[in-house]
Amino acid sequence: MKTNYEVAIIGGGIIGCSIAYYLAKEQIDVAVFEEKQLASKSTSAAAGMLGAHSECNDLEIFYPFARKSQLAYFQLQDELKELSGIDIELRKGGIFQLAYSEAEKSELSSTLSLPTVRWYDRDNVRHEESSVSTNIIGAAFIEDDVNVLPSSVCQAFGKSAQVLGASVFEYTSVLSIQKQDSSYTIKTSKGNFQAKYIVVANGVWSSNFFHQLGLTNTLIPVKGECVSVSSEKPLLKHTLFHEHCYIVPRNNGRLVLGASMVENDWNEQASLGGIEKLIAKAKTMLPSIIDMKIESFWAGLRPQTFDQKPFIGHHPDDEGILFATGHYRNGILLAPATGQMIRDFIMKKEIKKDWIEAFKIERQKR
């Protein structure tokens, strides 16, 4: 078995698999090490919204990075399908970000200032979505905030990377990283491997490696719970979004309601209380949802950093160790731009200085 690679990636979620894909495209010899199966953790729990506008709380850093990533998806859907045969289910339609008062409308003013966002009053929203609550005064309509099926995107990245020459080791847990001259040895549950670069991309569990690598950073788990419901007739064409909660339409008339936010909870099971709150919230957006049938429910852990921006970049004292983790609520959206940025670090290509500064792991609290 081959045990020597140029790049070893720890974690086979959407971030690790995106990095593998962009490196393999450049003929870089890369391997992904995944403790369970690809897409088995936070990635498979996600609703898959690409909310570059609706999740935007910072027009200077988050928006341009997120927008670049969102736009990459429009190209990736065909590229990944051709290589892997997997459909990422990029579903057009966009988002209605609802407002129930003039105060909520003014809170949307920075989103509404973007050229890709338009205000719809209540009648226009209800013309598009007749089941939406009559209590709204209107909504920001964001056509480009579409959604994908996150586990399919992750599988498609992983499979496409393999088609291009990458290796994927599932059920292989990385236990430690050790430096040896100009390369690294990673000790795994299946033996030792060597690599010139190591990328730490194992979601909320990356903290374990921060400590091994002499860093004091931590990641805080923010549990999110979701419910999937179905009806014979599709009830929605667009995603509805209000105060961090959403109802996302999927294929076959299914709707995904998400997601709760429970900080510092490492338990990966959904709770009845969390699901109850979600259903109550969804009812305020779409009253008739209450007649739909429950299909399933689940939970996952979002990896949150101290300032809610990801850690993407080199170890401060060691160019061979890179981090790509802490993507919190937006790992699906930010996966392509993160994969490209890590590729550019490894290939020593030019990267926007603002992004290097904003995402470096040694940044300070402002």
Ligand SMILES: Cc1cc2nc3c(=O)[nH]c(=O)nc-3n(C[C@H](O)[C@H](O)[C@H](O)COP(=O)(O)OP(=O)(O)OC[C@H]3O[C@@H](n4cnc5c(N)ncnc54)[C@H](O)[C@@H]3O)c2cc1C
């Ligand atoms: C309910 C919910 C809804 C969400 N909705 C959205 C959304 O609509 N849009 C959006 O953009 N984002 C969303 N997110 C956020 C998104 O899911 C995450 O930001 C993203 O999945 C993080 O990806 P990741 O690859 O870093 O982590 P993960 O998907 O958690 O992957 C990390 C992987 O590392 C593996 N691993 C851990 N330790 C080791 C080890 N020692 N060795 C080897 N492998 C290891 C794990 O098994 C896991 O597969 C949501 C999250 C949740 C929980």
